[in-house]
Amino acid sequence: MNIIINKKVFAAIMITTLILAVVFVKGSADGTIPGSEADPVVTLSYVELKSEQTKYYIDSLIAKNNQDIVDLKTQLEQKNQEILNLQETVSQLSSDKGFEVVLLNKDKTLLSGAGAELIVRSGKVTAIKGTNGGLANITSAKDLNTGDAVVLNNLLISSRDDGRGIKASIDSYLLIRGSYTVK
Structure with missing residues (x-):
């Protein structure tokens, strides 16, 4: 009878373990949101979304850099004009020294x-x-x-x-x- 009780206890433990395993696996599979970081499978829509976000970010950086380049060119032109004005002033002062x-x-x-x-x-x-x-x-x-x-x-x-x-x-x-x- 001891063997039968041991078999019944063993069977109950096995059934409980199996039920817990099924519940755990089912819960963890249903607990993830598709497209999230926890989801190992990446969908096409997720990839497209991330691609658009990355493209927008890169485009905004390019636009900012282009504006910076335009600003620097404007400053460079102003400085070149200042240099020309100073060179002209120096030339006039040099020629003004003599008769x-x-x-x-x-x-x-x-x-x-x-x-x-x-x-x-x-x-x-x-x-x-x-x-x-x-x-x-x-x-x-x-x-x-x-x-x-x-x-x-x-x-x-x-x-x-x-x-x-x-x-x-x-x-x-x-x-x-x-x-x-x-x-």
Whole structure:
């Protein structure tokens, strides 16, 4: 009888184990959501969804990089223009350091800018007084007024841009450093 009880107990344990195994397997199979990370089988719709998400992400990165490139090109063009402007300024400053040879034709007037320096090298010219005074003759320490003859090879300085200058009676050569206008 012991053997029969042991067989009955063994059979009950086996049936219980089998039922638990079926419930466990069925529960774990039904517990996963298709397309989730726990699902070992990947569906076509899941792959297509992930592919579209990846494509959108990559496209957004490309668009951002393209915009960054456009911004950098704009900045580069601005910096190149600044460089050109600075080179032009340096060139002007370099040329402003020396005197410029100017031919002032007969009956023409040269109006000097503020800080301009003039030296009459040949010819015959007279001074023109500005609204605030005349040309300063640095060599002779005199202030030249309208009609005063300018001595050759004397350094003249125009302190203001107020209409001061010189007028040529005959063709005359000058050395000028600074701004001026010929009329």
